[in-house]
Amino acid sequence: MTVSFFILAALTIAGTVAAMSLRNLVHCVLALTLGFAGLAALYLQLGAQFVGFTQILVYVGAVAILAMFAIMMTQRAGAVAQPVFTPSRMPGWIAGGMIASAVFAVLAWAIHSSAALPKTLPPQALPSQADAGVRAIGNALMHRFVLPLEIMGLLLTAALIGAVLVAMQEQQEMP
Amino acid sequence: MLGEGILKGLAETARNFLGSYVSKDRLTTVQFPEERLPHIEAARSFPFLVYDGEDWQQGMRCVSCLICEKECPPKCIFIEKSKDKKPDATGKPQFYPVVFNIDVSVCMSCQICVEVCPFDAIKMDVEFELSTNDRFGGLLWDKERLAKSNAYYGKIHPTEAAAVDAQLAEERAKLEAKAKLAAEAKTATVATPPAQPLRETSETTEGSGA
Amino acid sequence: MPATVDQIFVICKHWLLGFAPAGVQPIFSALLSVVPILVVFPLLFAITTVLERKGLGRIQNRYGPNRVGPCGFFQPIADGIKSLTKEDVVPATADRVAHFLAPLLLVAAAFLAYAVLPIGRNMVVANLNAGVLFFFAVGSMVELAVFMAGWASRSKYSLLGAMRAIAQMISYEVPLVLASVVVIMAAGSLSTVAIVNAQVGYTGIWPHWFVFTPWGFAGFVLFMIAATAESNRSPFDLPEGESEIIAGYYIEYSGFKFALFFLGEYLGMFATSGMAITLFLGGWAAPFSFLTWIPSYVWFFAKLLTLIAGFIWIRGTLPRLRMDQLMSFAWKFMLPMTLLNIFAAGVWHFMPAGYARWLACIALVVAPFLLLGRGLQQEKKSGIRSYRFAE
Known part of the structure; x- marks a missing residue:
């Protein structure tokens, strides 16, 4: 818990809050990107270089752009949405909050009861383990978790082929 | 084979690049304020x-x-x-x-x-x-x-100007001839100095033209 | 003596660090590493602009800039003064914040990439374990900056340019990363320093660079093609095609912000070239064993300038691609080639050293090249163009 942690945490929270509350959707995505970047910086601070850089590569580089494209193709970017915090929206806020906390609880439980996590953290383990981070992840993916990895790869390939098929069908419909 | 054309193109540009250092006549640039191309006769600005x-x-x-x-x-x-x-x-x-x-x-x-x-x-x-x-x-x-x-x-514009000058000279000569004829006709009736009517007749012809 | 010259900058840094009090030493050390990069590479950018213009001029049988200073070499200074003193115009409808942040983000991302480039022996800002990954992660931030610039300008041309740029950058990022995977496989590390160290060594006088293997050569060529596309340079300069969309995503920028975009683009080009050097051309290693007395950073910059000259040469030669050609080249040629190249690298890794390994790997690289190349060329015989959404 250092100063840098608090700065990064504040940055992440500010980014995500802004992503929810800003009125211009493109600004929302940009703010969300800031949140992603802050999260990546937090990973890096924990010594998880691979996860941190992958976070930047995937979320800042790809997901943000994807969200941007989705917004621009579905509606006008200049359109101003209604204010976010209104009394009429309270039920929605409560429901959203409950779902969010439920997801968070499940995740926390899963991580806490995970066998991958050592029960007692050695005090100075994190910085020195950082050197082995990439190798350890690679070993885990290729040995212990090879089946889930392959299933995910299959799933993604299926989705890719599906997307291509949908696009091809659309092209055939056009004379 | 893929890439053949690219290699040919690269060879061509390399030849240009090196050739421009070897032979000066390859360079097409005219160093403007110091060197000038002779202007083209048909050119026009304002x-x-x-x-x-x-x-x-x-x-x-x-x-x-x-x-x-x-x-x-x-x-x-x-x-x-x-x-x-x-x-x-x-x-x-x-x-x-x-x-x-x-x-x-x-x-x-x-x-x-x-x-x-x-x-x-x-x-x-x-x-x-x-x-x-x-x-x-x-x-x-x-x-x-x-x-x-x-x-x-x-x-x-030498060619164009020569044509214009020739045409103007011809018109002028025609006018003078006309004036001379008119003056002769006038002198036949009224005796007047030849210089004065020339101007008058030319004026009248101009006026009818406009 | 050669060792001292080689390490002169490292020694200087340690000597200077000695003057700093213990409390500020980490920050001082970081500054001493970062400031030279912030000075050297923009300087290289300035030199490259004038060299590029002169080179392109010579390719087209002209002189190129030759007015400012001796042989026109002070041209970048004139350009810099001009762009600094120009009026900074922001369109009335532009999103001012994003419009302002986009060039800064672009240049910052471009500079960050230099953190993992070893520009000499023991000369790297940050020896990260996931260095290569860091490089690509930072490179992907450029896309966001480009999109911000295109969107915030609220201009049709800039938005079109940004769309083109993003489509192109995302498409070519895949082969760029996959082309570098072979080196990571061979070196067994994501650290740039480790990758260079794996290539320092000589058989006789010949170096152990990865480019001198079948998969390494193919990987190098593929990487450079993808790098050209990533840095939006000709023949992949669709995002800024002057004849079509004027300047693409930075059309609404003027003055120094425009110069920043220009700087960012060139810095990106240098960074990807530096990465190609690190991955395939042995980083700072000398090309022959008897040339090792020349300092390592000299070799790095010599290789960098060679690659830049290559970029300029390509730019002077090839016309711009069409959008569909660009995409089919990325997905129907680059992607399968890089994937097969990874396979070839795997075969190389598991076969015993000898001629059989060379033959197998060369066959694995050349055969798909010929087949895929023929496929690309047959595509040219398309019928009458049909426009789906033109009516």
Whole structure:
């Protein structure tokens, strides 16, 4: 818990809050990107270089752009949405909050009861383990978790082929 | 094979690159302010007003008939016609433009004014270094700025100017011949000095023409 | 003596660090590493602009800039003064914040990439374990900056340019990363320093660079093609195609912000070239064993300038691609080639050293090249163009 942690945490929270509350959707995505970047910086601070850089590569580089494209193709970017915090929206806020906390609880439980996590953290383990981070992840993916990895790869390939098929069908419909 | 064309292209550009250091005649650049290409005779930039003789005010061919002003597509010509007449280069009294302005920031160098001018008074210039600090006043050219001698015209467009000069000379000769005939007819009836009627007859013919 | 010259900058840094009090030493050390990069590479950018213009001029049988200073070499100074003193125009409808942030983000991302480039022996800002990954992660931030610039300008041309740029960058990022995977496989590390160290060594006088293997050569060529596309340079300069969309995503920028975009683009080009050097051309290693007395950073910059000259040469040669050609080249040629190249690298890794290994790997690289190349060329015989959404 250092100063840098608090700065990064504040940055992440500010980014995500802004992503929810800003009125211009493109600004929302940009703010969300800031949140992603802050999260990546937090990973890096924990010594998880691979996860941190992958976070930047995937979320800042790809997901943000994807969200941007989705917004621009579905509606006008200049359109101003209604204010976010209104009394009429309270039920929605409560429901959203409950779902969010439920997801968070499940995740926390899963991580806490995970066998991958050592029960007692050695005090100075994190910085020195950082050197082995990439190798350890690679070993885990290729040995212990090879089946889930392959299933995910299959799933993604299926989705890719599906997307291509949908696009091809659309092209055939056009004379 | 894929990439063959790219390699050929690379070889060609490499040949150009190295060749430009070896042989100077490969380089097509003209180092402008120091070196200049001879200007092309058919080139044109903006119109100018032709005058005969030495004095631009006296010799200006323009009789301010306003045809060019009316024909100009972007309306860049402004002429104010004179109330009185002044003798032109040949000594014949003519109307003259009190004001003749061309806004070259509007002019599109279409040459229509030149085509329609019945007096060969307006021609296209070839001067192109026309930049100025004053984008309004500096680009609105007045009569003085526009006036250029027939000799200059002959220099920039030799073939065209020769044709124009020949035609003008022919017209003038015709007029003189006519005047001479009229004078002879007059002298047959009334005895008068020959110089005076010449001017009168030429004036009447001009007036009927306009 | 050669060792001292080689390490002169490292020694200087340690000597200077000695003057700093213990409390500020980490920050001082970081500054001493970062400031030279912030000075050297923009300087290289300035030199490259004038060299590029002169080179392109010579390719087209002209002189190129030759007015400012001796042989026109002070041209970048004139350009810099001009862009600094120009009026900074922001369109009235532009999103001012994003419009302002986009060039900064672009240049910052471009500079960050230099953190993992070893520009000499023991000369790297940050020896990260996931260095290569860091490089690509930072490179992907450029896309966001480009999109911000295109969107915030609220201009059709800039938005079109940004769309083109993003489509192109995302498409070519895949082969770029996959082309570098072979090196990561061979070196067994994501650290740039480790990758260079794996290539320092000589058989006789010949170096152990990865480019001197079948998969390494193919990987290098593929990487450079993808790098050209990533840095939006000709023939992949669709995002800024002057004749079509004027300047693409930075059309609404003027003055110094425009110069920043220009700087960012060139810095990106240098960074990807530096990465190609690190991955395939042995980083700072000398090309022959008898040339090792020349300092390592000299070799790095010599290789960098060679690659830049290559970029300029390509730019002077090839016309711009069409959008569909660009995409089919990325997905129907680059992607399968890089994937097969990874396979070839795997075969190389598991076969015993000898001629059989060379032959197998060369066959694995050349055969798909010929087949895929033929496929690309047959595509040219398309019928009448049909426009789906033009009516």
